[in-house]
Amino acid sequence: MEKEKCEQCGHLNPYGTRLCQSCGNPLDEKDKKATVLDMRYEGTARRSQTYNKTIIDKIWNFFSSVKVGVWIIILVLSASALGTLFPQEMYIPGGVTPSDYYREEYGIAGQIYYELGFHNLYGSWWYMALVASLGISLVIASIDRVVPLYRSLKNQRVKKNEAFLKRQRFVGQVETDDQERAIAEAKEVLQQRKYKVREEDGNILAEKGRFSRWGPYVNHLGLIIFLTGALLRFFPGMYVDDSVWVREGETKVVPGTDGEYFIKNERFLMELYDENDEKYGEAMERTGEPVVENFQTDAVLYQRKDAGTVGTEPELEVWKEDEIRVNHPLRFNNFGLYQSDYKLNELSKMAFTLDSRETGESIGNLEIDLHDPKSEYDLGDGYKVIVHSYFPNFEFNEEGEPTTISSVPDNPAFIFQIISPEHPDEGEYSFVGIRTNEDIFKENDYEMSFADVEMNHVTGLTVRKDLTLPFLITGGSIFMIGLIQGSYWSHRRIWIQKSGKKLWIAGHTNKHLHSIKQDFKVLAEKTEFEAKENEALVTNQQKE
Amino acid sequence: MDTINETFLLIAFFLYLLSTILFSVSVTGRKWRDKEGDMTGNRWGTLGFITAIAGFVFALGYFITRWVEAGRAPVSNMFEYMTFLGIALSFAFLIIYAIYKTNVLGMFTMPVVMLIIAYASIFPSEIEPLIPSLQSNWLKIHVTTTAIGQGILSIGFAAGLIYLIRTLDFTKRDKKVFWLEFIMYSLVSLAGFIVVRYLFQLLNYEAVFQYVDETGNEAELVYHLPAILGPNEGQLLTSGVMEPLIHLPSWLRSDDANTVVWSLLTGVVLYVLLRLILRKPIGGSLQPVLKGINPETIDEVSYRAIAIGFPVFTLGGLIFAMIWAQIAWTRFWGWDPKEVWALITFLFYAAYLHLRLSRGWHGEKSAWLCVIGFAIIMFNLVFVNLVIAGLHSYA
Numbered sequence: 001m002e003k004e005k006c007e008q009c010g011h012l013n014p015y016g017t018r019l020c021q022s023c024g025n026p027l028d029e030k031d032k033k034a035t036v037l038d039m040r041y042e043g044t045a046r047r048s049q050t051y052n053k054t055i056i057d058k059i060w061n062f063f064s065s066v067k068v069g070v071w072i073i074i075l076v077l078s079a080s081a082l083g084t085l086f087p088q089e090m091y092i093p094g095g096v097t098p099s100d101y102y103r104e105e106y107g108i109a110g111q112i113y114y115e116l117g118f119h120n121l122y123g124s125w126w127y128m129a130l131v132a133s134l135g136i137s138l139v140i141a142s143i144d145r146v147v148p149l150y151r152s153l154k155n156q157r158v159k160k161n162e163a164f165l166k167r168q169r170f171v172g173q174v175e176t177d178d179q180e181r182a183i184a185e186a187k188e189v190l191q192q193r194k195y196k197v198r199e200e201d202g203n204i205l206a207e208k209g210r211f212s213r214w215g216p217y218v219n220h221l222g223l224i225i226f227l228t229g230a231l232l233r234f235f236p237g238m239y240v241d242d243s244v245w246v247r248e249g250e251t252k253v254v255p256g257t258d259g260e261y262f263i264k265n266e267r268f269l270m271e272l273y274d275e276n277d278e279k280y281g282e283a284m285e286r287t288g289e290p291v292v293e294n295f296q297t298d299a300v301l302y303q304r305k306d307a308g309t310v311g312t313e314p315e316l317e318v319w320k321e322d323e324i325r326v327n328h329p330l331r332f333n334n335f336g337l338y339q340s341d342y343k344l345n346e347l348s349k350m351a352f353t354l355d356s357r358e359t360g361e362s363i364g365n366l367e368i369d370l371h372d373p374k375s376e377y378d379l380g381d382g383y384k385v386i387v388h389s390y391f392p393n394f395e396f397n398e399e400g401e402p403t404t405i406s407s408v409p410d411n412p413a414f415i416f417q418i419i420s421p422e423h424p425d426e427g428e429y430s431f432v433g434i435r436t437n438e439d440i441f442k443e444n445d446y447e448m449s450f451a452d453v454e455m456n457h458v459t460g461l462t463v464r465k466d467l468t469l470p471f472l473i474t475g476g477s478i479f480m481i482g483l484i485q486g487s488y489w490s491h492r493r494i495w496i497q498k499s500g501k502k503l504w505i506a507g508h509t510n511k512h513l514h515s516i517k518q519d520f521k522v523l524a525e526k527t528e529f530e531a532k533e534n535e536a537l538v539t540n541q542q543k544e
Numbered sequence: 545m546d547t548i549n550e551t552f553l554l555i556a557f558f559l560y561l562l563s564t565i566l567f568s569v570s571v572t573g574r575k576w577r578d579k580e581g582d583m584t585g586n587r588w589g590t591l592g593f594i595t596a597i598a599g600f601v602f603a604l605g606y607f608i609t610r611w612v613e614a615g616r617a618p619v620s621n622m623f624e625y626m627t628f629l630g631i632a633l634s635f636a637f638l639i640i641y642a643i644y645k646t647n648v649l650g651m652f653t654m655p656v657v658m659l660i661i662a663y664a665s666i667f668p669s670e671i672e673p674l675i676p677s678l679q680s681n682w683l684k685i686h687v688t689t690t691a692i693g694q695g696i697l698s699i700g701f702a703a704g705l706i707y708l709i710r711t712l713d714f715t716k717r718d719k720k721v722f723w724l725e726f727i728m729y730s731l732v733s734l735a736g737f738i739v740v741r742y743l744f745q746l747l748n749y750e751a752v753f754q755y756v757d758e759t760g761n762e763a764e765l766v767y768h769l770p771a772i773l774g775p776n777e778g779q780l781l782t783s784g785v786m787e788p789l790i791h792l793p794s795w796l797r798s799d800d801a802n803t804v805v806w807s808l809l810t811g812v813v814l815y816v817l818l819r820l821i822l823r824k825p826i827g828g829s830l831q832p833v834l835k836g837i838n839p840e841t842i843d844e845v846s847y848r849a850i851a852i853g854f855p856v857f858t859l860g861g862l863i864f865a866m867i868w869a870q871i872a873w874t875r876f877w878g879w880d881p882k883e884v885w886a887l888i889t890f891l892f893y894a895a896y897l898h899l900r901l902s903r904g905w906h907g908e909k910s911a912w913l914c915v916i917g918f919a920i921i922m923f924n925l926v927f928v929n930l931v932i933a934g935l936h937s938y939a
Binding site for chain 1: 613614615643644668670671672673675676677679680841844848851852854855858859863866870871872874875876878879880881884885887888891892894895898899901902903928
């Protein structure tokens with residue numbers, strides 16, 4: 001595309017430029033008529049404002065628009081709010097069917113919510129698409145602006161066209177006999193106020209805080225890195241979200257580590273605050289409920305040393321001993337083990353005695369490990385108890401047959417086959433569970449009596465690996481730096497220029513008018529230069 | 545109850561009250577105004593500022609003594625958080641006042657500080673034990689930064705409100721005037737509710753109900769205000785108190801709903817009274833007082849507060865929040881309602897900044913956005929905490 005030649009200074013500007021890069025002269029018809037220049041992006045030629053022919057131009061222009069960007073923000077915002085109307089699926093109680101839950105709890109509205117998929121809103125394709133378009137908008141809008149803006153600010157000349165100066169937000173004219181002295185004084189004041197002053201043919205451009213102009217682009221870059229980092233989670237190996245239940249005394253493989261690490265629960269603790277505590281007593285009396293002070297698993301982490309052949313006992317080496325508490329995970333090798341759940345007093349062992357019904361005499365004892373029952377217990381003298389069937393969490397199924405809901409011994413039941421000298425071959429069958437003890441087939445001579453039970457605690461640990469965190473931390477930090485850079489500083493420029501017998505003074509700031517007003521105030525106090533808000537602008541505002 | 549920290553807070557409260565009065569005198573008292581209006585600060589304004597600083601110092605005294613007494617930063621339940629938010633708001637005011645020296649901002653911010661602190665004291669104020677997930681250094685870092693961020697953003701609201709009262713045409717009865725009056729009504733309701741609640745607290749009012757809860761079980765519920773709305777199949781166990789007019793279904797929290805009805809009703813009564821006395825909209829009667837204020841300056845104050853507060857809020861409410869969530873809850877983000885509403889606040893102010901800086905939304909549009917932003921913050925604070933149950937539900 002051909003260049004645009006400035007009619008004032010002859011500089012060749014890229015096609016689409018609105019203010020001459022060299023002297024600031026308005027090139028566009030609209031800007032020529034304007035009383036105050038639109039200084040946004042320095043009037044540079046932005047791709048989005050220049051081309052609109054091909055489909056790529058159109059997509060580029062769509063996403064580079066701030067208006068579109070704000071609409072996307074509003075859409076993400078509204079969608080996010082919608083997702084808090086009723087709880088998301090991950091927060092509803094376990095063990096219920098979601099469709100029933102939403103209908104029963106929230107009625108017809110809940111049903112519609114569920115049908116529309118809002119119970120999983122943040123994982124829905126359209127929510128992801130919205131966030132993705134926000135990301136695209138960030139990339140395109142930033143590139144569209146930052147490149148020409150950078151070029152323009154880098155190449156800006158000190159000497160500007162009068163048409164440019166008198167159309168600034170702050171302008172003033174001074175008549176003085178000694179122009180050089182006046183300019184030198186102004187220069188000193190501005191330098192005291194930390195302005196960088198450049199001179200060209202005795203004219204001045206004082207500039208301060210230009211780096212704040214890059215703030216928005218730096219923070220957008222940070223956001224893009226952050227969003228990309230969040231996307232990386234979907235690559236295999238980047239993210240592990242698993243959990244493991246470990247009973248006291250038990251050692252279990254840590255899921256997600258390919259059988260390399262094992263975790264042992266030495267002890268699980270749940271501590272409550274003392275109700276008679278001086279400090280908290282009053283508060284606890286009001287609520288009347290016990291408050292947990294600590295959940296803790298005393299854990300040992302092992303690493304497997306051998307090759308890990310299937311079926312062989314693993315050879316383990318202690319890697320770390322730690323107390324896993326809420327807010328204090330056990331960390332190893334990019335993994336974290338977090339205290340996230342528990343179960344108190346789970347049945348672990350049951351002890352029985354074998355008694356003769358006739359004499360009431362006890363023949364022998366046996367203790368059954370509910371997690372690993374033996375197939376038979378030999379009591380000697382021809383007495384033997386065979387575990388025919390074991391139901392850790394017993395119930396009758398629809399056909400009326402005994403079955404188990406899970407492998408957790410919440411409601412253990414057994415069918416025992418009791419071998420005795422009287423019944424050496426077939427033995428006698430009995431069904432024993434919690435609060436049940438029935439003979440099967442016929443009345444037995446011997447019975448199993450419940451003697452004792454042992455319980456222990458189970459800890460629920462979340463296993464987490466998240467290799468995306470470094471990206472998120474980098475993105476987040478860059479975002480914060482950019483945000484602070486753009487928010488807490490402003491880019492201010494003051495031009496002082498000779499024009500025959502008069503001196504022009506003009507000023508521009510991209511934000512925080514108050515700061516540049518202060519500068520002009522000091523300048524007016526200490527020198528002859530006085531710049532007022534552009535009268536045209538003031539009258540315009542009054543009309544509004 | 546009357547420990548040293550509460551004495552400090554009480555002194556701070558009265559200093560804020562004094563500061564409100566001094567700032568009001570500085571704005572309304574024409575005699576002391578210099579040529580350029582009130583923006584350059586007269587003696588009453590300076591006194592108001594000094595009193596506000598003194599109030600802040602005593603509030604800090606409350607914060608430190610309570611920290612020592614509790615052995616941890618006092619920011620863990622509704623009472624402590626709300627109080628801290630009030631203090632943060634006064635701190636934010638001090639910063640903005642130091643830059644812009646606008647007395648009228650004090651006249652509007654100091655009463656809001658008082659309202660927030662008074663509202664906080666409705667919640668139980670005993671020192672509560674911390675549950676395991678709150679036992680972390682991130683509690684103080686995350687919560688204080690967030691509160692300071694919200695405090696600074698709220699200054700944007702106060703300035704936006706001043707802008708609207710200053711510039712709206714109250715001779716018309718249009719939508720704008722309606723919504724402005726709605727804001728005034730909301731503030732009056734909050735004040736009215738606090739007063740009513742205090743009165744019944746002084747009388748030691750308590751009504752205990754036996755009712756059937758949402759799971760179909762019998763439970764008890766204590767009301768601290770007379771029950772206009774009673775619980776599902778509620779039976780009064782206390783004698784000599786008002787019988788409820790209506791019984792609510794079980795899925796509504798009837799004591800909260802009752803509180804809301806009380807606030808709305810007191811609000812209506814107070815608002816109607818005010819209108820009868822003033823004989824014009826509240827905003828309209830405040831307008832003459834604000835005549836000397838330059839709308840452009842107050843517009844910039846509101847923007848500046850948001851430009852300062854936005855990074856602080858983002859740091860505390862999102863970034864520190866994510867770091868802590870990763871440690872305590874195993875993941876940095878979990879779409880908990882409170883998290884989502886912090887994100888919404890962030891997105892809303894991001895949209896505000898883009899509209900203002902890139903699309904030139906100054907003045908009135910900008911002021912309305914500041915009002916909406918404040919409404920979102922308050923919604924997240926009160927509604928999400930108390931009504932939508934989530935991981936952040938405390939108090």
